[in-house]
Every structure is written in C-alpha cells, then in structure tokens.
Amino acid sequence: xxxxxxxxxxxxxxxxxxxxxxxxxxxxxxxxxxxxxxxxxxxxxxxxxxxxxxxxxxxxxxxxxxxxxxxxxxxxxxxxxxxxxxxxxxxxxxxxxxxxxxxxxxxxxxxxxxxxxxxxxxxxxxxxxxxxxxxxxxxxxxxxxxxxxxxxxxxxxxxxxxxxxxxxxxxxxxxxxxxxxxxxxxxxxxxxxxxxxxxxxxxxxxxxxxxxxxxxxxxxxxxxxxxxxxxxxxxxxxxxxxxxxxxxxxxxxxxxxxxxxxxxxxxxxxxxxxxxxxxxxxxxxxxxxxxxxxxxxxxxxxxxxxxxxxxxxxxxxxxxxxxxxxxxxxxxxxxxxxxxxxxxxxxxxxxxxxxxxxxxxxxxxxxxxxxxxxxxxxxxxxxxxxxxxxxxxxxxxxxxxxxxxxxxxxxxxxxxxxxxxxxxxxxxxxxxxxxxxxxxxxxxxxxxxxxxxxxxxxxxxx
Numbered sequence: 001x002x003x004x005x006x007x008x009x010x011x012x013x014x015x016x017x018x019x020x021x022x023x024x025x026x027x028x029x030x031x032x033x034x035x036x037x038x039x040x041x042x043x044x045x046x047x048x049x050x051x052x053x054x055x056x057x058x059x060x061x062x063x064x065x066x067x068x069x070x071x072x073x074x075x076x077x078x079x080x081x082x083x084x085x086x087x088x089x090x091x092x093x094x095x096x097x098x099x100x101x102x103x104x105x106x107x108x109x110x111x112x113x114x115x116x117x118x119x120x121x122x123x124x125x126x127x128x129x130x131x132x133x134x135x136x137x138x139x140x141x142x143x144x145x146x147x148x149x150x151x152x153x154x155x156x157x158x159x160x161x162x163x164x165x166x167x168x169x170x171x172x173x174x175x176x177x178x179x180x181x182x183x184x185x186x187x188x189x190x191x192x193x194x195x196x197x198x199x200x201x202x203x204x205x206x207x208x209x210x211x212x213x214x215x216x217x218x219x220x221x222x223x224x225x226x227x228x229x230x231x232x233x234x235x236x237x238x239x240x241x242x243x244x245x246x247x248x249x250x251x252x253x254x255x256x257x258x259x260x261x262x263x264x265x266x267x268x269x270x271x272x273x274x275x276x277x278x279x280x281x282x283x284x285x286x287x288x289x290x291x292x293x294x295x296x297x298x299x300x301x302x303x304x305x306x307x308x309x310x311x312x313x314x315x316x317x318x319x320x321x322x323x324x325x326x327x328x329x330x331x332x333x334x335x336x337x338x339x340x341x342x343x344x345x346x347x348x349x350x351x352x353x354x355x356x357x358x359x360x361x362x363x364x365x366x367x368x369x370x371x372x373x374x375x376x377x378x379x380x381x382x383x384x385x386x387x388x389x390x391x392x393x394x395x396x397x398x399x400x401x402x403x404x405x406x407x408x409x410x411x412x413x414x415x416x417x418x419x420x421x422x423x424x425x426x427x428x429x430x431x432x433x434x435x436x437x438x439x440x441x442x443x444x445x446x447x448x449x450x451x452x453x454x455x456x457x458x459x460x461x462x
Contacts, residue, residue, distance in 0.1 A: 006032035006074075007396060008407045010092055012083045012333070013102035014039040015046020016378045017368025019066040020385035021100055024147050026072050028393065034074045034409055036096070040082035041135065042456045043423040043432065044070075046104050048378065050134045054162040054175035055167065057446065062378055069425045076409075078416050080453070084334035086420040093412075095412040097401040098203055098363050098392050101336060102347055102385070103350070105328035105369040109343075110450070111152060115280030116324070119143075120288035124151065124325035131179030131185075133449035144188040144318030150291060152277055152326035155198035155205040159214065161323050162195045166220035166267045176440065176447035193220075193269045194317065198276040198296055198308040201228070201254045202235040208250040215257060220267035224258040228273040233343045234306055274298075276308060280322060290318045328374035332388030345370050349389030351395075363402035365392055422462045435459055 005055050009025060011018045014037050022035045041199065043049055045063050052059045070077060083086060085102075092099050108123035110116060120143055129137035148250045151162045164172070169186040171188045177185075197204055201224075214222045231239065232250075253380035254271065262268070281290040293315050296308035330345070332338035337355050338348040345366040352364035367388040376384075395401060406412075417422050432450060450456045 005068065005407070006034045006460060007098070008404065008409070008412075009033060009035045009094045009098045009100065009392070010096045010412075011035060011037045011100045011102055012039075013037075013046060013104060013368070013370075014044035014079070014149075015102060015104050015368060015369075015381075016048060016062070016066075017104070017381040017385050018046070018100075018102035019044075019069060020382045021367050021389050022075060023069045024389040024436055025061065025359060025384050025392075025398060026069065031393075034076075036076045036078060036409075036412060038078045038081050038087065040080070040085075042080040042429070042430055042453065043450075044077060044079065044426075049127055050132045051157075052132075053128075053164065053179060055163070055171065056160075056176035057175070059378065067430075068142045071426060075426075076413075077424070077426035077429065079429060080457075081416055081420050081423050087415065089335040091415060093363070093402055094405050095407060095415065096363075096404055097407065098365065098396070099402075101333060101364070101370055102368045102391070103331070103367045103370045105330045105343065105374040107329050107331055108324065109327040109329050111324050111326055113277055114281055115288070115291075116280055117321065118282040118288045119279050119286055120320055121280055121322045121324070122145070124153070124157055124323040124330060127161055127323055128157060131177055131181035133181070133451040134452050135451055138178065138180055138451040142184070143321055144184055147189055147191045147318075148194070149190055149192070149321040149323070150194045150196060150277075150317060150319040151323045152196050154195060154271070154273075155325060155327075155329075156207060157328075158195060158323075158325035159206045159210045160270065161325060162193045162269055163210075163217065164215055165190050165193050166214070166217055166269050168219045171218055173274065173445060176445065176449060178451050179448055190321075192265055193267070194319065195271045196275055196277065196293070197271070197273045199306065200231065200235045200273050200298060201251050202231065202239050203306060204250070204254075204273070205296075206250075208246045208253070211250050211253045214269055214271075215253060215260075217265075217267075217269075219265045220269055221260075221262040221265045222257050222269045222271065223260065223262065224254050224271045224273075226258045228275075229258045234297055234300055267312075275309065276310065277322075278310075278314070281316075288320060288322055290316055290332065291322065292418065293317055328369065330370045330373075336353060337361070344373055347371055350384075350391050356359060360400075361412050362395075362400055422457055424456075424460070424462075428460050428462075430453065431460060432456055
C-alpha cells in the first residue's frame, strides 16, 4: 500500500474498541492507511457516553485521547449512518480492503423466570441508556412512584443503577445526567433499593471503588446482612488463593456495612448475597408487586469454579420496580456470522469465521464486546483491539484482503452522502460537544446533553 493507494479500513461502531483499533492502525510506521468509522448515532464513544454512570466523570475523560486520535487527517467519522440500513456489507466490500465490527453489546440477558415481562420489570441497560440521554431510550417511562426497588445482579452496571436511584437531586445535578432523567428522579419516591447477588461477596463482580462509593452517599444508608457476609469455606479458600489486596478491601467494605449503625438517612441500599429471584409476582393489572427469592449455597466444580446452587429456602420480597442486570448481550449484524448462544460475532482472535466452512472470511474482523462478550473495563478493549489489528496487518502482509472496485476516499464519501445526506462528521460532533458544555455551564452543570436526533441535526443546521 502506498500514499496514492492507501489501505482503506472501515470500523463499524465508535466505542473504545473502535477507537483503540483505529489508533493502532494509524500509529503503524511505514503504513499508508485511512480509517473511516461509522456509527448509527450522531455522537461517538458508545458506552463511554451512553453507559458510564453520570457521577463518574473521570472515567469519561478517556474521550480526550479519542479526540486527539480523531484529529489525524487519515481518520474520518460518519455518524448518523447505520450499517444494514444506509450502508450494507456489499457496499463496504466495494470501498474498503478491510472491515472491522466493533458494535459492542447493545442489549441485555434475560433471567428466564416467570413474571419477567410484567409491567415494572425492566432491563437495567434501558434504564442506564435513559438516564444517560441515549436518543433511542429518552422517552421511556419508569415508575419512580414505587418505594421499593430490586436490582438483580452485582456487577458495576447493577451497582450504578442502585446508586443513581439512591442519589439526591443535588448530587445528580452536579453530573451530566440527562435533563429528563434528572427531572424524573427529582420526584422519585424510592426509599429502599435491594441489590441482589446469586453468589457470595467474594464472587461479586462490582469493583472496590464502586463498593466504597455507595457507603458515602449523601442521603442513603448502605447495609449488608451479617449472615450473608459470613464466608463459607469455599469463599475463604478463594479469597486466600487470590491473594488480592483489592478483593480483600472490597470484602472489608461489605463487612463494615453489616456492622454499621444506620444514620437515619431517607433512603437505604441493602446489598444481598446468595439469593436468586425465581419468580416475579404481579397484581390483577399485570404489574410487579413482589418477587420470590431462593437462598443459595456455593458449590465447586471439577476446576474449582464456584457456582450458586438453590437451597430449599424461599422468601418473599415486596418490590414495585425491578431492574435485571445479569449481563449485556451482543446483537447480530446483517450478513455477519453470529453465535446466538454466546451473543458474539463468530470469530477467532478477531478474524470473522464462516459458520459453514469454518474458515476466516477475507477482510472481515471484530473487536470489543461483540468479539469476546461483555467483560472487562474500558481499558480491556485496548489489548483486545490490538490483537485484532495485528491479525489484520498479518493478513495484509499475506495479501488476504478484499479487492474493492472503488477504494478511493471520495467514492465512500459520495456513497454516504447519497444514502444519508444528514451524516455527521467529527467536526460536527465537536460543535455539538461545545454546545452541550456551554448549555450545561449556563445551568451550573458540567454538560447538558442533546437527547433527540432532531435537536442535534437542528443545532448543526442539517
């Protein structure tokens, strides 16, 4: 590949995995490469914008790195352009040598229990997208007149949801939470939130800083139950084997919450362990009024992994609102091989694999959560994307790339302009970013997000 005829790469998605892949390409010495990134939303950054909790601004500061990378003249962003709608796989094969899918995990896993679809039972992913101002979810309604809420799961997303429900309006107003969510939460009647884990405290997936943070909320007491904090022999052995300072610290915080005297704050967060919902119970109007829980005990398999096994002990929990947070799940893309059970694109080290031939599909790759499943933190996507890009470079070296009929940058841009005249460039995004910051400053807030497509386009004069 030469400067007049560079390698043309397209990336579908614009979250961390997408940006880390683009960065790795653009910093290759002696490689003439151009990267075009597509996203169906007008705004970039994926879950950094739409998933990270609004009261965690430090985590979002990673976007400054992406901004620097996007300033590279060999990079272009096409926002508000949807793969499968505005551009197809056949289109991309005509314009690019390599195609990388980095679309993340956009939906949730189900609990698979009776009553899961009652009114008042929601995926946590939808609530998170709603309070973060995702245009697809901004008009959803959540019944915050309920006093008791259950969040099923003990990962970082679950504890984020619980914490946002427990924050005061003043705490939330100091964040970039979406305006409509701030208004709804300002009138929330929620008093008790239950965070429910099927395994024990040692196995909980939330991180130590998140556990510490819920003990410092302005007007919510955080408690755990002493009997559920008493570690069984399997958990004690796991804790000892791990020899992990952070894990020990996390368990210490949780133990401390069991010993704490409540300070009479107006809300209470109760973190439970070794319980699983087996049924959601509804009233005559089909609305959640409670859940049945089963107590669990831990059992080890042949490899020493601990799982929860139901004991013959049940209890009722009276709740009027339920959020399930038992894992994100990838969504299949048109004409791209997908492993339905795993919720990922079928791949080997990022090379997309044909399900029939079991061979790699020339020129097609994947990275991030849609490649490996929803695991790790933002930074975990960097080595993951590097692995994929190294495979792409290897294939380039052996000549195993697509042979597009129209590899010119102008041809791809002309196609996008024809199919979606209202596409958004990175310069457009920077203008939106500036406006959001200015609108926030005017209200004494860090940022006021645009949450409607039409408002974004109007602000840009499109």
